[in-house]
Amino acid sequence: MSLPLEMLSLHKTVRKHYLSLPKGEECQVTYVWVNEDRENLQSKTRTLYNDPAGIRDIPEWYATAADHTEVTLVPVRMFRDPFTLDPDKLVLCELVKSKDLPTGNNQRSQCVTIMDEVKQFQPLFGMEQEYILFGLDGKHLGWSPDGHQLQEVCGNAVGANKLCGRDISMSHYRACLYAGVKIFGSNAEELYSQWEFQVGTCEGIEMGDHLWMARYILHRVCEDFEVVASLDSKPIKESTFSSGCHVNFSTKEMRSEGGLQYIEEAIRKLSKRHSLHLTVYDAHGGADNIHRLTGLNQEATSQAE
Numbered sequence: 001m002s003l004p005l006e007m008l009s010l011h012k013t014v015r016k017h018y019l020s021l022p023k024g025e026e027c028q029v030t031y032v033w034v035n036e037d038r039e040n041l042q043s044k045t046r047t048l049y050n051d052p053a054g055i056r057d058i059p060e061w062y063a064t065a066a067d068h069t070e071v072t073l074v075p076v077r078m079f080r081d082p083f084t085l086d087p088d089k090l091v092l093c094e095l096v097k098s099k100d101l102p103t104g105n106n107q108r109s110q111c112v113t114i115m116d117e118v119k120q121f122q123p124l125f126g127m128e129q130e131y132i133l134f135g136l137d138g139k140h141l142g143w144s145p146d147g148h149q150l151q152e153v154c155g156n157a158v159g160a161n162k163l164c165g166r167d168i169s170m171s172h173y174r175a176c177l178y179a180g181v182k183i184f185g186s187n188a189e190e191l192y193s194q195w196e197f198q199v200g201t202c203e204g205i206e207m208g209d210h211l212w213m214a215r216y217i218l219h220r221v222c223e224d225f226e227v228v229a230s231l232d233s234k235p236i237k238e239s240t241f242s243s244g245c246h247v248n249f250s251t252k253e254m255r256s257e258g259g260l261q262y263i264e265e266a267i268r269k270l271s272k273r274h275s276l277h278l279t280v281y282d283a284h285g286g287a288d289n290i291h292r293l294t295g296l297n298q299e300a301t302s303q304a305e
Contacts, residue, residue, distance in 0.1 A: 012224070019084060027051050028088040029058060030081060031073050032216050033095055036066045038107070039231075041216050051087040052078065058091050071095045076108070077209040082175035083220060090179060090216070092209050108208060115204035124255075125207035126184065126200030126248035131218065131229040132236070133165045133193040140236055141165065141227065142192025156187050163188045168229075169195045172214075172221045179217060182210045190241050200248070211245075 029052070030045045044063070052058050058075040065071045073093040081088035094109060096102050102109045115123070133141045141164050157163055169186050176183040176197075184198040197218075199211050215231065222229045233244045253262040270277065 025049065025051070028081070028084055030088070030090050031061055031063075031075070031093050032090055032213065033063070033073060033093045034106075034212065041212070041219065043216070052089060054078065055091070058089070061093075063095070065095070069097075071097055077206075077213070079179040079181060079213055082178040082217065090213060092213055108205065111208060112205050119204065122203060122252040124201050124203055124250050126198060126202075127207060127211045127245055128196055128198045128248070129211065129215065129231070129245045130189055130194060130196045130243040131231050132191060132243050133168065133195070133222070134228045134230055134235075136226060136228065140191075140193065163192055165193045165195055165227075168221060168225050168227065169197070171224075172197065172218050175217050175221055176214050179213065181214045181217065182206075183214060189243075191236075191243075194241075194243060 027048045027050065028045050029048050030043050032041060032043045034040070035042045042063070044061075046061060048058075050057070055075050055078045058078060060075065061073040062070055063073055072095070074096055075091045075093050077092045079090040079092075080086060081090050094102065095106050096109075135141060166188070169188070173183060173186045182199055182202055184200055186195065186197045188194070189196050197214060199214050200207060202210055218229050231243070231245070234242045250259075251262065253259055254266075
């Protein structure tokens, strides 16, 4: 149940008072990580007694996994905190069971290995993340009281009768800039409360780090507005529209003179694995998914050969 607007306003006024209190040289560091479902984020905050100059100044910490075992939070990238301001920090972390054993959901370590192997190609990424806003009652913000959506297609339209959520989009944008996230832009999308932000251009593993922190900041901004941002590909079953995140990618050769041949070569290689790449991944698993993905992997291997 969402708070009345006047109550929410009072809460924010009271919060502003407490955040204005002096705190000496202490620095609040919020550790952020992707939890076991590989979809959602978690965080917790601790005090450091000196302003960290870099990621090496952030100590490892601990968290409890879903199976009640203890895992280590290993800091990998540091950002400024746009919610409590300097010198406070947001720190993206990996989850590991030990120094040499990442947890099952920690795919970043695998990605780092791959990016190191191909760094001579200077791979650049740009990610475009769409999201749809919902109220705390679970209803899409574009629905009218009689259950019909106010607007089907608005694109980059302007006007309160064509879109909602601009305050959230712009607040998120500014918070990302303050944090040091490489946010490139933002725009309204097709549904009444559907928006998109772009992150990049980033090289290698930096892309994933900045995208995840941009997502975290989005969820935190939405907390202040008492709404929920869904990153699901199709969160509104009644609608024919979808949402998602797509990737722009190039290598040094693709960006150079005569790069079209390298783009076409990559397309040919990708064409041999379409069935695998186009499969919608279900992070929650299931026997049906295991069977399907096993078959697709075998098919892809056969095609590649």
